[in-house]
Each structure stands twice: as C-alpha cells, then as structure tokens.
Amino acid sequence: MRPLSWHCPTDPAGPTSAQILKILLVIYRLIQSNSYATKRDIYYNNTQLFGSQKTVDGIVDDISCMLKVPRRSLHVLATCKGLISGDLCYMEEDGTRIDCNSSSAVSSINSRNKLAPLTAVAVSSNIDGIRNIVSCAKFVLIVEKDATFQRLLDDDFCTKLSPCIIITGKGVPDVNSRLMVRKLWDTLHIPIFALVDADPHGIEIMCIYKYGSVAMSFEAHSLTVPSVMWLGLLPSDLQRLRVPEDALIPLTRTDENKLTSLLKRPYLTSQPDWQKEMELMQQTKVKAEIQSLAAIGPDYLTNIYLPNKLRYGGWV
Structure with missing residues (x-):
C-alpha cells in the first residue's frame, strides 16, 4: 500500500492535507446520498485545488487501499x-x-444494401449495478487492441462464428473492463479467451486480466479471472503458419527485459505452456502484432485463424 504521502509524478510536493480532506468529504457525501461520481467528476469539483487528474487518482486509490475496500465501495467510479x-x-x-x-x-443500410456492422457499447461505469444478464454466448473473447476489436466488428465475427461476446480494454485495461470480464465469468460460466499481440506487452496485458496488476493487488480477488486462456497470437503460431519474415519485428532490449521479468513471476510456474511460448520468443528474438496475419491473407484472422483455433482447441 502506498502511504498517503505518496508523491505524484506531476505533483512533486505530493498530495496536501487539503486535497485529501476534500476527497474524503466528497466520498462521505456520495455515500450519504447513495450517489456516484467518477474520478474525473471529483477533479472538476475543484481543479485549482487538485492541480491534476493524477493527484485525484492517486489519493482515491490510496484511500481505497488504506480502508481495504474496493474503490466502488467509496462510490467513486472510473x-x-x-x-x-x-x-x-x-x-x-x-x-x-x-x-x-x-x-x-x-x-442502417450501407452502400452494398446490407446491414451495417454492429457497433460496440461502452462498458458500464457501475458493474456492480448490472443485473438480469441474458446471453447465449459460447465464450468471451478479450481483445487487446481497439483496432483488432473494430476489425472483428466490421467482419461481423460474433454472428458468423457462433454466439459470443467480445470485449476490449483498448490496451492496458481499466478497472471497469476487468470487472466486466469477471462479472461475465461469474454469471455465464463460459470460457474466457484472450487475443493479444505475440509480444511481452501483450502477454503482460493478458496477465493483468488473469492474475491482476501490482497497483490493484489488494482488489485482485474481484478483478481477476483465473480461467483466462491464451488463444493467440502465440509465438509458435508464427512458425506454424509461416508468417512472412517482413511481418515480424525484432525484440528490443526493453522487450527482452520485460520477457525475462515475466518469466520470473511466481504465478507463471503453474503455466508451463505459457512459459514454453515465452521461451520460444526469447529464442527466436522476434515479436508480431495480430495484424501480421494480414500478410498471409486480408481476411485470415476472422475467416481462418480464429475459427480454426476455437474449433480445434488451439489455445494454451
């Protein structure tokens, strides 16, 4: 737990007593009135006092950690x-x-007189308040990148393959995206797959969904989904599918350090198949984005790669 005297990078002096007391007062009033506010709302409550959004974020997280309650119990939403x-x-x-x-x-009708692709819904800001969930989905697919998520929407992936749910946190996921995945897992009891880049950053994002993040470790029990499975893109896929070399990217020194750090994490000792994939990445010294599959064929991801993976069990 960070002490309340933690120094925010954008505020060298650290949070002041006035800032902390103001946020405590806001939280007290929210709980008393049974209403909710976002961190952004709190910042705009007194921008001159807080100075930056990061100051508010840090204080709220510290209060949550100090009191050992989830942030949503403070009636503060991300x-x-x-x-x-x-x-x-x-x-x-x-x-x-x-x-x-x-x-x-x-x-709506597009230029080809077909139904336009579905658009997505923003993840709720109050996951605890969600009720009456109805779904015939066979699985949930966590998608690392917004660009890949939009491609799946454009290709009408959820309708063409089988009833399913796709969700993206647009990179490193926010708390609500993680809570939503957990809510779906608890409610629907269906497989949860992850589609991330075959690089250390993508693997770390997948680990956040499965094992949690250091910053939110005190809430890990309510934010993580231990059953998350790595669907792709796997380092072994790059060789198996013969992804063209010009679509591969050499690992940087930062990538190599990140990979070494990931392999040392205790929770990965229970994931030997994940370790093998990461060790293969270390050996080949290359990484690849999901978009690299377009080098095989423009529709390869949605028409061949994902259907085959899901049909024949190509996950670890």
Missing part, C-alpha cells in the same frame, strides 16, 4: 474506456436496458 459487443443483454442500475447485440447501426 471513467470507462472499454467496449463490448455480442450476444449480451443486461439491465443497468438505473433501469436502462442494454443490448450489446443491437445498435442504431443495425437498422
């Missing part, structure tokens, strides 16, 4: 950046019905 789509309906706390399989795009 601003969402995640997106979700697929065979999923649920009710928000305020009674709003959310259908992740429908949008205004469904009824």
Whole structure:
C-alpha cells in the first residue's frame, strides 16, 4: 500500500492535507446520498485545488487501499474506456436496458444494401449495478487492441462464428473492463479467451486480466479471472503458419527485459505452456502484432485463424 504521502509524478510536493480532506468529504457525501461520481467528476469539483487528474487518482486509490475496500465501495467510479459487443443483454442500475447485440447501426443500410456492422457499447461505469444478464454466448473473447476489436466488428465475427461476446480494454485495461470480464465469468460460466499481440506487452496485458496488476493487488480477488486462456497470437503460431519474415519485428532490449521479468513471476510456474511460448520468443528474438496475419491473407484472422483455433482447441 502506498502511504498517503505518496508523491505524484506531476505533483512533486505530493498530495496536501487539503486535497485529501476534500476527497474524503466528497466520498462521505456520495455515500450519504447513495450517489456516484467518477474520478474525473471529483477533479472538476475543484481543479485549482487538485492541480491534476493524477493527484485525484492517486489519493482515491490510496484511500481505497488504506480502508481495504474496493474503490466502488467509496462510490467513486472510473471513467470507462472499454467496449463490448455480442450476444449480451443486461439491465443497468438505473433501469436502462442494454443490448450489446443491437445498435442504431443495425437498422442502417450501407452502400452494398446490407446491414451495417454492429457497433460496440461502452462498458458500464457501475458493474456492480448490472443485473438480469441474458446471453447465449459460447465464450468471451478479450481483445487487446481497439483496432483488432473494430476489425472483428466490421467482419461481423460474433454472428458468423457462433454466439459470443467480445470485449476490449483498448490496451492496458481499466478497472471497469476487468470487472466486466469477471462479472461475465461469474454469471455465464463460459470460457474466457484472450487475443493479444505475440509480444511481452501483450502477454503482460493478458496477465493483468488473469492474475491482476501490482497497483490493484489488494482488489485482485474481484478483478481477476483465473480461467483466462491464451488463444493467440502465440509465438509458435508464427512458425506454424509461416508468417512472412517482413511481418515480424525484432525484440528490443526493453522487450527482452520485460520477457525475462515475466518469466520470473511466481504465478507463471503453474503455466508451463505459457512459459514454453515465452521461451520460444526469447529464442527466436522476434515479436508480431495480430495484424501480421494480414500478410498471409486480408481476411485470415476472422475467416481462418480464429475459427480454426476455437474449433480445434488451439489455445494454451
């Protein structure tokens, strides 16, 4: 736990007593009125006092950690950046019905006189308030990158393959995206797969969903999904599929250090197949983005790679 005297990088003096007391007062009023606010809301409550958003973020996290309660118990919500789509309906706390399989795009017609691809729904800012979840999904696919997520939407992946749910935290996931994955796992009891770049950064993002992050370790029990499986892109896929060499990227010194650090993490000792993939990356000294599969064929990811992986069990 960071002490409340933690020094924010953008605030060399660290948080002041006035800043801490102000946020405690806001939290008290939120709980008393049974209302919620985002960190961004709190910052704009008094921008001159706080100086930066990072100051607010740090103090809120410290208070949560000090009191040993989840941040949402303080009635403070994170601003969402995640997106979700697929065979999923649920009710928000305020009674709003959310259908992740429908949008205004469904009824619009594109230039080819076909239904336009579905658009995604922003991940809820209050996952605890979600109820009446209905889904026939066979699995959940966590997608590392927004660009890949949008490609799956454009190709109508969830409809063509089988009923499923796709979600992205747009890189390193925010708390709400992680909570949503956990909520789906607890409620639907279906497989959870991860589609990330075959590089140390992608592996670390996948580990955040599965094992948690250092910063939020005190909330790991409610944020992690131990059953997450690595669907792709696997380092062994690069050789097996003969991905063209000009689509591969040499590992940097930073990549190599990150990979070494990941292999030393205690929780990976229970994942020998993950270790083998990472060791293969160390040996070949190359990495690849999911988009590298386009070098084999423009629709290879959605028409061949993912269907075959899911059909024949190509995950670790």
